[in-house]
Amino acid sequence: xxxxxxxxxxxxxxxxxxxxxxxxxxxxxTLSQGLSASLISTLSCTVTEAxxxxxxxxxxxxxxxxxxxxxxxxxxxxxxxGPSKTNPFTAGKLCSKMDKFPMDVTFHPDRIxxxxxxxxxxxxxxxxxxxxxxxxxxxxxxxxxTIGEHGGESVLPYCYAGTEGLIQRNSIGGRFFATLxxxxxxxxxxxxxxVAGVTSVYGQTSGVLPEDIIYSRFIIFWGTNPVLSNQHVxxxxxxxxxxxxxxxxxxxxxxxxxxVADQHIQPLPGTDVxxxxxxxxxxxxxxxxxxxxxxxxxxxxxxxxxYIQQYSPEKASGxxxxxxxxxxxFAREYANAQPSLIRMLIGMEHQANGANAFRAVSxxxxxxxxxxxxxxxxMHMTYEFFGQALNWEKLSxxxxxxxxxxxxxxxxxxxxxxxxxxxxxxxxxxxxxxxxVIAPDQNSxxxxxxxxxxxxVVLEHFVTDTARFADxxxxxxxxxxxxxxxxxWGQTYLNINxxxxxxxxxxxxxxxxxxxxxxEMGFSEDYLFESDLDILKATVRSDHPYMEGITFxxxxxxxxxxxxIPEGWMPFExxxxxxxxxxxxxxxxxxxxxxxxxxxxxxxxxxxxxxLQKYPLKILTIKSTKNFLNTSHANVDHLRxxxxxxxxxxxxxxxxxxxxxxxxxxEVFNDQxxxxxxxxxxxxxxxxxxxxxxxxxxxLMDGGRSANALTSDRLTDMGGGAALQxxxxxxxxxx
Numbered sequence: 189x190x191x192x193x194x195x196x197x198x199x200x201x202x203x204x205x206x207x208x209x210x211x212x213x214x215x216x217x218t219l220s221q222g223l224s225a226s227l228i229s230t231l232s233c234t235v236t237e238a239x240x241x242x243x244x245x246x247x248x249x250x251x252x253x254x255x256x257x258x259x260x261x262x263x264x265x266x267x268x269x270g271p272s273k274t275n276p277f278t279a280g281k282l283c284s285k286m287d288k289f290p291m292d293v294t295f296h297p298d299r300i301x302x303x304x305x306x307x308x309x310x311x312x313x314x315x316x317x318x319x320x321x322x323x324x325x326x327x328x329x330x331x332x333x334t335i336g337e338h339g340g341e342s343v344l345p346y347c348y349a350g351t352e353g354l355i356q357r358n359s360i361g362g363r364f365f366a367t368l369x370x371x372x373x374x375x376x377x378x379x380x381x382x383v384a385g386v387t388s389v390y391g392q393t394s395g396v397l398p399e400d401i402i403y404s405r406f407i408i409f410w411g412t413n414p415v416l417s418n419q420h421v422x423x424x425x426x427x428x429x430x431x432x433x434x435x436x437x438x439x440x441x442x443x444x445x446x447x448v449a450d451q452h453i454q455p456l457p458g459t460d461v462x463x464x465x466x467x468x469x470x471x472x473x474x475x476x477x478x479x480x481x482x483x484x485x486x487x488x489x490x491x492x493x494x495y496i497q498q499y500s501p502e503k504a505s506g507x508x509x510x511x512x513x514x515x516x517x518f519a520r521e522y523a524n525a526q527p528s529l530i531r532m533l534i535g536m537e538h539q540a541n542g543a544n545a546f547r548a549v550s551x552x553x554x555x556x557x558x559x560x561x562x563x564x565x566x567m568h569m570t571y572e573f574f575g576q577a578l579n580w581e582k583l584s585x586x587x588x589x590x591x592x593x594x595x596x597x598x599x600x601x602x603x604x605x606x607x608x609x610x611x612x613x614x615x616x617x618x619x620x621x622x623x624x625v626i627a628p629d630q631n632s633x634x635x636x637x638x639x640x641x642x643x644x645v646v647l648e649h650f651v652t653d654t655a656r657f658a659d660x661x662x663x664x665x666x667x668x669x670x671x672x673x674x675x676x677w678g679q680t681y682l683n684i685n686x687x688x689x690x691x692x693x694x695x696x697x698x699x700x701x702x703x704x705x706x707x708e709m710g711f712s713e714d715y716l717f718e719s720d721l722d723i724l725k726a727t728v729r730s731d732h733p734y735m736e737g738i739t740f741x742x743x744x745x746x747x748x749x750x751x752x753i754p755e756g757w758m759p760f761e762x763x764x765x766x767x768x769x770x771x772x773x774x775x776x777x778x779x780x781x782x783x784x785x786x787x788x789x790x791x792x793x794x795x796x797x798x799x800l801q802k803y804p805l806k807i808l809t810i811k812s813t814k815n816f817l818n819t820s821h822a823n824v825d826h827l828r829x830x831x832x833x834x835x836x837x838x839x840x841x842x843x844x845x846x847x848x849x850x851x852x853x854x855e856v857f858n859d860q861x862x863x864x865x866x867x868x869x870x871x872x873x874x875x876x877x878x879x880x881x882x883x884x885x886x887x888l889m890d891g892g893r894s895a896n897a898l899t900s901d902r903l904t905d906m907g908g909g910a911a912l913q914x915x916x917x918x919x920x921x922x923x
Contacts, residue, residue, distance in 0.1 A: 239262065239263075240260050240262035240267060241261050242258060242259070242260040242268075242688070243258070243687065244256065244258055244259075244272070244685075244743075244744070244746070245259060245667055245683070245684075245686060245688075246667075246683035246685050246747070246748070247282070247286055247667075247674075248350075248351040248352055248353050248667050248672070248685070249286075249351075249352065250378070251283075251817060252533060252569075252676065252677060252678020253283075253418060253420045253421075253676075254352070254675075254676035254679060254681065254683060255271060255272075255278045255281075255282050256272035256275040256278045256747050256748045257270060257286075257747075258270060258272055258273075259290070259668060261688045264689055266294075266688075266689070269289065269290050270282070272748060274746065274747075275748045277420055277681055278420065278748075279420060281419070284815060284827075285815055285821050290668060292821060292824045292827070293666050294666040294667075294668045294689075294692065295692075296649075296650070296824070298650055298651075299650060299663075300650060300661055300664075301663050301693025301694060301695055302318075302694045303317065303318050303319065303320055303322075303661065303663065304316065304317060304660065304661040305660055306658060306659050310637065310638045310639075310640070310657045311638055311656050311657050313651055315651070318660075323660050323662065324704050328705060330615065330643050331368070331615060331705075331709065332709065334614050334643070335369075338614055339369070340370050340371075341369065341370065341594060341595050341611070342371075342612070342613060342615065343365070343368055343370040343371065343615040343616075344373065344605070344613045344615070344616050344617070345361060345362075345373055345617045345618075346599065346602065346616060346618045346619075346621055347361060347373065347618070347620050347621055348378075348599065348621040348626075350619070350622070350820070351620050351667075352674060352676075353672030353674055354583055354672065354673045354675060354727060355671060355672045355720050356620075356665075356670060356698045356720075358586070359585075360702040360703060360716065360718070361617075361698060361702045362585070362586030363586045363589065363715050364702045364705065366585075366587075366589035366591075367589060367706075367711060367713065367716065371594065371595050371596070372590065372595070372596045372597070373599050374596050374597060374598040374599060375599055376599065376908035376909050376910075377600050377626070377627065378909070379534050379537070379909075380907035380908055380909050381537035381538075381546070381904040381906060381907035381909030382534050382542070382546045382568075382569075382907070383569070383907065384543045384546075384907035385544060385546025385547040386532075386546050386568055388543075388547055388773065388776050389547055389767075389772060390760075390766070390773075391768075392572055392765075393571075393572060394568065394569065394573060394759065395565050395567055395568050395760070396563060396565050396566065396567040396759075397567075397570075397753065397757050398420075398421050398570075398678065398679050398680075399424065400562055400563045401425055401428055401531070401563060401567065402424050402428050402563065403428070403561075403562045404428050404528065405428070405432055405433045405434070405526065405527055405528070405563075406434050406436075406522060406529070407429075407436070407528075407531065408437075408522070408530045409425075409437045409438070409439075409449070410438045410460070410530055410532050410536060411438065411439055411460065411533070411536030412439075412445075412531055412532065412536075413443040413446075413535070413811075413812075414445055415443070415444040415445040416812075416814055417533070417811065418533065418678065421531070421678075422445070425531075429450075434450045434451070434521075434525070435450050435451075436449060437449040437452050438453045438455065439452070439453075439454065440454055440455055440457040440808060440873070440874065440877060441808055441812070441872055441873060441879055442454065442870075442873070443872075444814075453518060454874060455509060455510055456508055456509040456874060456877070457539065457877060457913050458540065458792075458793070458914065459507050459508040459509070459790070460545040460548070461541050461544045461547075461788050461789070461790045462499060462504050462507045462790050463508050463510065463515065464545070464548035464551070464788070465790070466496075466501050466503070466504035466519070468492070468496050468499075468548075468551065468552065468555055469497065469499050470515065470516050470519035470520065471519050471523045471552075471556065472493055476519075476520065476523035476556070477523070477555050477556065477557075478557025478560075481554070481559070481560065485559075485760070485763050485772055486773070487769050487771045487773055487774065487775060488774035488775025488776075488786075488787075489774055491775040492775065492787060501513070501516050507790070507792075509874060522552065522556070523555075526558065526561050526564060527558060527561035527562065527563040528553065528556065528564055529558070529567060530550075530553060530565075531566070532546065532567070532568050533569075535810065535811075537909050538910055538911060538912040539904070539913045539914060540793050540905060540911045540914050541789070541790055542906075542909055542911065543904055543905050543907050544788045544790065544906070545788075547788040548788035549566075550566055550568075551774060551788070552566075554772040554774070560761055562756060562758055565759075565760060570677060570680055571675065571677040573734060573751055573753060574675035574676070574682070574751070576732060577682075577732045577734035577735050578675065578682075578727050578730055578732075579726060579729055580727070581726065582718070582723045582726040583723070589715075595611075597613075598903070599623070600627065600901050600909070600910040601629075601901040602623050602627050602636075603628070603629035603631075603636060604629070604901060605636075606636020607632060607636045612641075612642075613642065614641065614642065614643065615642075615643045615645070616637075616644045616645070617647075618647070618654055619646070619647035619664070622653065622654045622818075622819045623654055624637065624656075624886070625652070625653050625654070625819040625886065625894060626819055626882075626896070627896060627901075628896050628899035628900060628902075629860065629896070629899065629900055630861065630893060630897040631897055632901075637654070637657035638657065645659065645660050645661075645662070646660070646661045646662070647662045647664045647698055648662075648663075649664055650823055652819070652885070653885050653886055653887050662701055663693060663694055663696070664695060664697070664698055664701075665691045665692075665695045668688050668689055669692065669695065670685070670687050670691070670697040670720065671684075671697075671720045671721055671724055672685040672720075672724070673685070673728065680750055680751045680753055681748050682728075682738065683743075683748045684743035684744060684747060684748075686744060697720065699720050702716070703716065703717050728740050733752060734751040736752050737752070738751075738752075760772075774787070775787060789905075793902075799916065800916070802918065803858050803859075803917050803918050804876070804918065805878045805917055805918060805919060806915070806916060807858075807880070807913075807915040807916060808877060808879040808880070809879075809880055809881075809882050809895040809896070809898065809912055809913070810879060810881065810882060811881070811882050812881045812882075813831055813882070814830075814831065815828070815830050816831065816883040816884075817883075818882070818883055819883050822883050822884055823885060823888065833865070833866055834863075834880065835865055835866050835867070835868040836854055836865040836868065836878055836879070836880050836919065837868050837872045837873045837879040838868065838870075838919065839870075839871070839876070839877065839878075840869050840870075840871070841875045842875060842876065842878070843867065843869045846919060846921070848867050848921060849867070850868060851867065852866070852867040853865075853866060853867075853921070853922040854867045854919050854920065854921060854922060855920055856878065856898060856918070857917060857918060857919075857920075858898055858916060858918065860897060860898050860900060861893055861897035861898055862891065862897065862898075863880065863889075863893050863895065863897050863898060864889065864890040864891035865880060867919075880895050881895065882895050882896070896912075898915050898917055899912045900915065902914055
């Protein structure tokens with residue numbers, strides 16, 4: 189059990205800081221020119237009797253599962269690749285996106301294997317090969333000239349979670365841009381609103397461990413779709429169901445998980461905070477709250493009790509679209525079932541009230557005392573465990589170098605930043621991201637990327653829709669070719685990633701690119717030239733109890749290690765909250781001091797009658813694709829064929845009113861832009877709601893635009909996240 193007197197320390201770690209730290213062979217294998225000798229010398233994996241090399245690795249995607257794998261190469265050819273059979277969480281299974289990773293990415297025929305220089309118009313995608321020496325020298329000269337004339341803030345790095353590896357993501361790149369004095373990127377597009385909401389109540393986001401869902405008997409997947417997006421938690425939930433648990437999904441879209449759950453509760457988009465507040469009203473009014481737990485471990489209950497009187501099920505019904513009795517029955521079942529668990533990830537945050545939705549939902553287990561039982565409470569993120577366990581000294585160098593007065597640009601609003609004429613970005617570096625697809629206000633982004641006075645450098649595996657606008661593209665290594673260390677925001681296993689083959693062609697790790705560029709710039713600071721292995725070894729060198737027995741050498745032997753979190757982890761059974769008061773805060777004095785709402789609020793986005801007449805449909809743009817991970821793999825032919833074309837889910841009543849049939853070619857449009865898709869008539873959305881998938885590359889779609897051509901760069905209520913689901917539009921048949 190958790191020591192009730194030991195309060196956790198999180199070293200100021202947020203998800204944003206956490207992310208910022210962090211088969212057929214190829215016959216023409218050559219070492220890249222100028223590859224550092226230290227990197228080449230460390231390509232020493234386990235050698236089998238037949239002379240093949242076997243190494244451990246892990247998936248690098250922005251996914252809560254972070255699956256472990258094992259890979260074998262013989263003379264540069266991958267002979268075996270598959271999931272770790274020893275890691276109990278990965279459980280011998282990779283998702284369908286990663287089953288053929290070596291062929292789909294590392295050995296893909298379209299992979300970039302040499303630096304490329306633009307020879308056509310921006311966005312045309314025409315390039316010619318160029319040497320590393322020439323390209324690096326040109327980039328360095330442009331940087332020197334731009335900084336000399338306009339200062340460091342005219343440079344912007346756009347980097348996010350294209351890899352979650354703590355080394356390759358931004359370890360050297362972050363140091364390089366801090367040294368330049370470049371503008372900072374506020375990496376808030378995913379997770380920050382959720383974290384802001386939950387931490388305002390608990391002071392932390394870590395709750396029930398994924399494995400402990402098996403002890404739950406009433407499981408709510410709120411705004412998350414584990415059948416597709418958390419595939420190693422779903423079997424654990426099914427195990428709990430076999431023992432008598434009920435599984436409920438709360439989601440405005442009938443997801444793959446909702447289709448197999450015991451019950452699907454389908455509120456209108458953006459109304460989660462109202463549903464949670466109404467549930468609280470029922471729980472308190474009907475005497476179902478755990479008053480003993482409330483009195484001992486919370487503050488602000490009386491304020492909450494008075495506040496929620498305005499959210500009766502009848503009042504909430506008019507906002508959420510749910511019947512009052514359904515809300516009452518849901519609240520009663522939840523309050524009476526023990527242990528009860530709410531699984532939240534990120535999906536619910538992409539609305540104007542995103543952070544407040546997480547505030548309200550996270551209060552429910554405090555109200556019912558669910559934390560007193562193993563498997564009870566909420567399950568959210570796990571990155572804080574790694575924040576405590578690992579030695580972050582080497583990963584926080586950029587933060588230590590950073591000037592607090594340097595301007596900050598929110599990555600959600602990159603479109604407006606690229607079109608800013610008063611203080612323009614003049615040099616853009618993009619790595620581990622694809623803003624032309626992933627960020628809102630797509631048309632504005634593409635307009636900005638077309639600027640002739642914008643010098644753009646992209647590190648990539650493929651010519652993505654962002655890379656098509658680059659002046660230079662540099663070939664990046666893949667997970668089979670470089671060292672890395674992977675923590676996780678969804679489970680508690682640490683993974684090492686060891687290269688099994690040398691880099692193909694002239695590809696180099698992100699870290700090596702920035703070391704070469706720093707050298708060309710004439711920099712001499714030691715921290716810019718630290719090797720990947722030195723950073724990795726220092727990061728795992730920790731005396732924290734969670735890391736007992738876990739070393740670089742032990743990780744190389746097994747590939748993974750579970751943090752030594754005590755068996756029977758129950759974080760909030762006896763308090764132990766990281767809030768200013770040391771208790772769960774229904775009422776937040778900290779937010780009051782910042783001039784923000786002290787209790788969860790619902791502030792609807794107001795549209796004029798004219799806007800609603802013109803654009804009557806609420807549009808969901810969600811990660812509903814099975815074969816893509818955000819925008820990754822959307823260029824792989826066999827995965828695109830499995831996925832099928834982009835489809836718009838439309839309610840039968842809305843389709844009939846517009847003369848649209850199943851399979852019709854349709855156009856979705858608003859003042860932001862238009863997207864061409866095929867209609868899918870179904871009950872997966874409510875009347876007045878339409879849904880289209882994120883992830884498709886615009887260049888591979890009819891019309892050259894994808895979901896974010898419709899979304900605006902509106903921010904969430906807290907955390908600076910993307911309120912993507914506040915989009916309205918209209919649909920019509922294509923002519």
